[in-house]
Structures are given as C-alpha cells and as structure tokens.
Amino acid sequence: MTAPAASRRVAVVGGGWAGLAAAVRACSLGHQVSLFEMAPQLGGRARSVTRDGLTLDNGQHILIGAYRDTLALMRQVGVDPAAVLHRQPLTLRYPDGSGLRLPPGPALPAFARGVLGWRDLPWRDRFGLLILAARWRLQGFRCPPSMTVAELARQCPPQAYRELIEPLCVAALNTPAEQASAQVLLTVLRDALFGAPGAADLLLPRAPLDALLPTAALEWLQAHGARVALSRRVMSIAVTDEAVTIDGEAFDHAIVATPPGEAARLLAKLAPEWSRGAAAFSYQPIITAWLRAPQARWSQPMMALRADGLRPAQFGFDLGALGGPEHTYAMVVSGAAAWVDAGTEATRAALMNQWEEAFPAVEHGAVEWLTSRTEKRATFACKPLLQRAPARVHRRVTVAGDHVQGPYPATLEGAVRSGLAAVQE
Ligand SMILES: Cc1cc2nc3c(=O)[nH]c(=O)nc-3n(C[C@H](O)[C@H](O)[C@H](O)COP(=O)(O)OP(=O)(O)OC[C@H]3O[C@@H](n4cnc5c(N)ncnc54)[C@H](O)[C@@H]3O)c2cc1C
Structure with missing residues (x-):
C-alpha cells in the first residue's frame, strides 16, 4: 500500500x-x-x-x-477449522486397501514409518523411495527450473511413482507429471511432507x-x-x-x-x-462427477483411484461421511484436458465403468449418475519455466x-x- x-x-x-x-x-x-x-x-x-x-x-x-x-x-x-474440516494423516489408500498411509507425528519419522509400512510395495522399492526422498532433501528441494516431475522422479520405483508421485502431483499442481514443474512440486513436498508436524495432514471439508x-x-x-x-x-x-x-x-x-x-x-x-x-x-480443467450409491460402504471418506487412459478419476470422496448429502460420492478428474477433449458422454461412460470396476455391484450395490461439472480454467497449467x-x-x-x-x-x-x-x- x-x-x-x-x-x-x-x-x-x-x-x-x-x-x-x-x-x-x-x-x-x-x-x-x-x-x-x-x-x-x-x-x-x-x-x-x-x-x-x-x-x-x-x-x-x-x-x-x-x-x-x-x-x-x-x-x-470466526470459522473454527476443526468444526468444518475433517483432519486425517495423509492417506492415499486404494479401494483394495493398498497404498500409503502416514502415521501422525513429526514429518520426517512419519514419512519414513509410512513408507516402511507400505505393505504392498516390495521392500526394495520402499528403500528406493526413501533414498530418493533423502536425496531431494539433501539437495534442499531444489532442481533445474526446466525439469518436469516425470524427469525428477525417473529413479522412483514404478509402483511408487504411479501410486504416490503421480497422484500427489496432479492433486497439488493439477497438471500431469510429464508436463508439471518439478520445482513447484518439490516446494509443496518440502512444506507439506517434510514441514511442521501435521503439515501433510489432509483437511477434508465437512x-x-x-x-x-x-x-x-x-x-x-x-x-x-x-x-x-x-x-x-x-x-x-x-x-x-x-x-x-x-x-x-x-x-x-x-x-x-x-x-x-x-x-x-x-x-x-x-x-x-x-x-x-x-x-x-494456459490452463488445466478439473471435472467433478457426483454419483449416488445407497449401498456403497467405504472404509474412509477419501479414496485414491487408479487413473489411466481408460479411467479418468484420481480421487473419490464419500460426501455422506463428510456431512454432505447421504449416499453421494464425488469423483474428481484433475489435469483433465484429455477428458475434456474426449467429450462429456465418453467421460461419463468411462467414469461409470471406473466406479463399477473399483466398487463392484456385488459388494456396493447399484450406482446412479447424478450430475457433473467441468471447470475448463480450474487452474493455470503449472509447467516448468x-x-x-x-x-x-x-x-x-x-x-x-x-x-x-x-x-x-x-x-x-x-x-x-x-x-x-x-x-x-
Ligand atoms: C474444481 C476445482 C477444484 C479445486 N481443488 C482445489 C483443492 O483441492 N485445493 C486447493 O487448494 N485448491 C483447489 N482449487 C483451486 C482454488 O479453487 C483456486 O486456487 C482459488 O479458489 C483461486 O482463488 P482466487 O481468488 O485467486 O480466484 P477466483 O476464485 O477465480 O476469484 C476471482 C473472483 O473475481 C471475480 N471477478 C472476475 N472478474 C471480475 C470483475 N471484472 N469485476 C468483479 N469481479 C470479478 C470472479 O467472479 C471471482 O469470484 C480448485 C479449483 C477448482 C476450479
């Protein structure tokens, strides 16, 4: 001023x-x-x-x-964050129960304990991921400004890359790892995963x-x-x-x-x-789809989902468990440019297939499409340089x-x- x-x-x-x-x-x-x-x-x-x-x-x-x-x-x-946000340690759990869950506590030991306890990741890969994270830390979370996240994580074990780095990147930067700025992701990791106790906790609106x-x-x-x-x-x-x-x-x-x-x-x-x-x-879209599944039972309010060329969404949310409309679930497609190009009908069909594959009707009952929303300019595309x-x-x-x-x-x-x-x- x-x-x-x-x-x-x-x-x-x-x-x-x-x-x-x-x-x-x-x-x-x-x-x-x-x-x-x-x-x-x-x-x-x-x-x-x-x-x-x-x-x-x-x-x-x-x-x-x-x-x-x-x-x-x-x-x-005058808003009490504890009243409107559900706090939980960083969890990237998939519907089959696999994935990373950090325990509470100071950042570094929590990350190490979380990775060592990642049961479905082979031991060699758990150590590989810890060594990679230690290297980023020793380098002060800095890298060449032109580097992409995919280049930064070239030595990351492939499963850890698919199930941790890619989802974290698209959640934080809303840009696919092959296009996203490695320096910006390192800054986020420094402040969240390796920051003060609780910095990496997820705060889900309720x-x-x-x-x-x-x-x-x-x-x-x-x-x-x-x-x-x-x-x-x-x-x-x-x-x-x-x-x-x-x-x-x-x-x-x-x-x-x-x-x-x-x-x-x-x-x-x-x-x-x-x-x-x-x-x-330039911008990256986000698509959010809302579905109703009265018999679905999730073990946690937020679920990581396996995304690829056929499966659009990276995350799902049980809104009923978060104080929202009962039996209503949100599926989120970040970095969604390719799905916007594919068109509304193709994306809707792919999301329904993805739900039915991840939450089979035998256990979770029928699912009904409610509505969706596409924000074409959700965020700027967070690219290097x-x-x-x-x-x-x-x-x-x-x-x-x-x-x-x-x-x-x-x-x-x-x-x-x-x-x-x-x-x-
Ligand atoms: C679908 C989606 C999901 C997201 N998920 C997350 C997330 O999980 N976590 C996270 O941290 N962030 C997330 N974001 C990003 C976050 O929402 C934005 O970074 C943030 O809201 C941007 O706030 P802003 O005030 O900079 O801009 P905006 O929210 O765009 O505010 C700009 C305002 O200016 C107004 N305006 C424009 N022109 C004029 C004018 N001429 N006169 C008067 N008013 C005008 C607009 O109406 C608007 O209200 C998400 C965004 C989207 C779209």
Missing part, C-alpha cells in the same frame, strides 16, 4: 479467496474497503453451487495442514465451501464497515495523479483479485506488458490471485497468501 499508516480508500476487485483475504486484511489495518464481485455470491472458484436440487461445491476441494494463512484467515472471520470462508467473511467485512457490492462487474480501472478510479469512482489503492484473463483486460492500458504476461497463461506475473503493477494498483508470482501452484493457500501480500505491498 502507498501509505499503510493512514486510513485509505481501498477497492478490491474480485471476491474469491484472494480478494476476501485482501479485503479482510485491508479492513483490519483500518482502511475503508469496497469489495466488487461480479457474481451474486462470494467465493470464486471455491464456492458452493446448487445443481439439480443438490447443494454441492463448485468442485471438491482438499486443504492440507500446511495451509497456514488460509486456516488463520478462517479463524479471523461443510459446504461457502461455510469455510465466504459466508463468514461477508458478515465480518460488513460488521467492520466494508462495502460489499455483489453482482457488480468492474469494467474499467484508470489511474490519475491523485487516485485510481474503478468505473469512475475514486480510491487511493486498488487490488485486482480476478482471474488472470480478466486482470489482463482491466490492466491492458495501465500495464500493457504485465497484461500480455497474464493473458498468456512458467513466468507468473508480479503482484505490483503500479504504485496504486496491486494484483492478487492464485496466478500471481509465488512458490505455490494454484491453490487456496496460494490465493490467500497473495491476497494478504497485495495489501502489504
């Missing part, structure tokens, strides 16, 4: 998690905040939606224990996404005197010597917290080079969002951190 000590008029454009973080922070510092959101509700990509009479999330989200700033923001606006942040943030902002304008798309941003104007209204500072394409449009005149960079992103735009574009204008320069892939934590940083600038 240009002069954080004094109360200033601050406009935040975009009410996703980055914009909400920025608005709450600016308000906490005593600024007069106006938040503009073009949708009729807050939350952006991490919001609740109603489909075919069901309240669902825009897409299934997973948080992890390392989401320090997101959890702190939730607490600040309330609609709206209840995790957007609803409480709206109430908090209004109670603290902020103006929140919903269904209000900002069309123009201009800067004069005295002010930055949002559709003609004057402010001291503006934080543009829209997705990159819209930020590029809004800032094209003010910062043409910045806008060209932001407009050049990706140039991400900096947060500061002008003395009076900063940018926030999961796409802004930073060490993390497109995640809630990346969005929240960038929102907080946009106010500190």
Whole structure:
C-alpha cells in the first residue's frame, strides 16, 4: 500500500479467496474497503453451487495442514477449522486397501514409518523411495527450473511413482507429471511432507465451501464497515495523479483479485506488458462427477483411484461421511484436458465403468449418475519455466490471485497468501 499508516480508500476487485483475504486484511489495518464481485455470491472458484436440487461445491476441494494463512484467515472471520474440516494423516489408500498411509507425528519419522509400512510395495522399492526422498532433501528441494516431475522422479520405483508421485502431483499442481514443474512440486513436498508436524495432514471439508470462508467473511467485512457490492462487474480501472478510479469512482489503492484473463483486460492500458504476461497463461480443467450409491460402504471418506487412459478419476470422496448429502460420492478428474477433449458422454461412460470396476455391484450395490461439472480454467497449467506475473503493477494498483508470482501452484493457500501480500505491498 502507498501509505499503510493512514486510513485509505481501498477497492478490491474480485471476491474469491484472494480478494476476501485482501479485503479482510485491508479492513483490519483500518482502511475503508469496497469489495466488487461480479457474481451474486462470494467465493470464486471455491464456492458452493446448487445443481439439480443438490447443494454441492463448485468442485471438491482438499486443504492440507500446511495451509497456514488460509486456516488463520478462517479463524479471523470466526470459522473454527476443526468444526468444518475433517483432519486425517495423509492417506492415499486404494479401494483394495493398498497404498500409503502416514502415521501422525513429526514429518520426517512419519514419512519414513509410512513408507516402511507400505505393505504392498516390495521392500526394495520402499528403500528406493526413501533414498530418493533423502536425496531431494539433501539437495534442499531444489532442481533445474526446466525439469518436469516425470524427469525428477525417473529413479522412483514404478509402483511408487504411479501410486504416490503421480497422484500427489496432479492433486497439488493439477497438471500431469510429464508436463508439471518439478520445482513447484518439490516446494509443496518440502512444506507439506517434510514441514511442521501435521503439515501433510489432509483437511477434508465437512461443510459446504461457502461455510469455510465466504459466508463468514461477508458478515465480518460488513460488521467492520466494508462495502460489499455483489453482482457488480468492474469494467474499467484508470489511474490519475491523485487516485485510481474503478468505473469512475475514486480510491487511493486498488487490488485486482480476478482471474488472470480478466486482470489482463482491466490492466491492458495501465500495464500493457504485465497484461500480455497474464493473458498468456494456459490452463488445466478439473471435472467433478457426483454419483449416488445407497449401498456403497467405504472404509474412509477419501479414496485414491487408479487413473489411466481408460479411467479418468484420481480421487473419490464419500460426501455422506463428510456431512454432505447421504449416499453421494464425488469423483474428481484433475489435469483433465484429455477428458475434456474426449467429450462429456465418453467421460461419463468411462467414469461409470471406473466406479463399477473399483466398487463392484456385488459388494456396493447399484450406482446412479447424478450430475457433473467441468471447470475448463480450474487452474493455470503449472509447467516448468512458467513466468507468473508480479503482484505490483503500479504504485496504486496491486494484483492478487492464485496466478500471481509465488512458490505455490494454484491453490487456496496460494490465493490467500497473495491476497494478504497485495495489501502489504
Ligand atoms: C474444481 C476445482 C477444484 C479445486 N481443488 C482445489 C483443492 O483441492 N485445493 C486447493 O487448494 N485448491 C483447489 N482449487 C483451486 C482454488 O479453487 C483456486 O486456487 C482459488 O479458489 C483461486 O482463488 P482466487 O481468488 O485467486 O480466484 P477466483 O476464485 O477465480 O476469484 C476471482 C473472483 O473475481 C471475480 N471477478 C472476475 N472478474 C471480475 C470483475 N471484472 N469485476 C468483479 N469481479 C470479478 C470472479 O467472479 C471471482 O469470484 C480448485 C479449483 C477448482 C476450479
């Protein structure tokens, strides 16, 4: 901010998690905040939606224990993370009961014990995986910036690669391992798997996404005197010597917290080079499908699924076990570009086949397709050497969002951190 000590008029454009973080922070510092959101509700990509009479999330989200700033923001606006998130140690268990499960406790010993206890992985491979992880640690979790995850993990035992590295990569970076940035994955592994105790824990929402942040943030902002304008798309941003104007209204500072394409449009005149960079992103889709299976019985709320050219989904979630609609399951296809190309009908058929193969009707009863949702621009494609735009574009204008320069892939934590940083600038 240009002069954080004094109360200033601050406009935040975009009410996703980055914009909400920025608005709450600016308000906490005593600024007069106006938040503009073009949708009729807050939350952006991490919001609740109603489909075919069901309240669902825009897409299934997973948080992890390392989401320090997101959890702190939730607490600040009055949400108790323990009440809305189901916490469990990192578990990548498949329907046949195989897979990795980390025990609780300090990160390094927990990882070693988890790998040594991975029963269906041959002993040679368990040691191979531990040696590889030790090497990454000795190298300070750094690698050449041009390296892909597939190249980084070339010496990984093939089963550990398929059942741990590939799913972790696509879950965290939403980009297939052959295309994904090894450096970004190493940063995530450093902070999660080898971070503070509990950093690798999975935090699965057991309330609609709206209840995790957007609803409480709206109430908090209004109670603290902020103006929140919903269904209000900002069309123009201009800067004069005295002010930055949002559709003609004057402010001291503006934080543009829209997705990159819209930020590029809004800032094209003010910062043409910045806008060209932001407009050049490529994206990866995520498909979420919801199914109903009244007789299905899962041993855990989240299941890893074996994905390949015939099986789209990498993860499944038992929403009934997570406080959601009874007998309802979500299947998630991350890094879904190939399935979007294959088309809706082919993907639906492949998902139904995958379910029936993983959860045979003999044990789990019949399954019924409910609905699906494809977010074509779910996140930017997290590729090696990706140039991400900096947060500061002008003395009076900063940018926030999961796409802004930073060490993390497109995640809630990346969005929240960038929102907080946009106010500190
Ligand atoms: C299906 C799916 C699954 C995901 N899974 C996970 C996960 O498991 N874990 C995880 O951490 N992350 C996940 N993500 C990523 C996460 O949702 C995003 O990183 C995060 O929500 C981005 O927040 P943001 O505020 O940067 O952007 P957005 O959420 O896109 O917010 C931008 C806001 O700006 C508004 N806007 C745009 N233009 C204007 C304008 N001109 N005027 C006013 N308002 C405007 C938009 O309506 C929107 O509300 C997932 C994303 C998707 C889509």
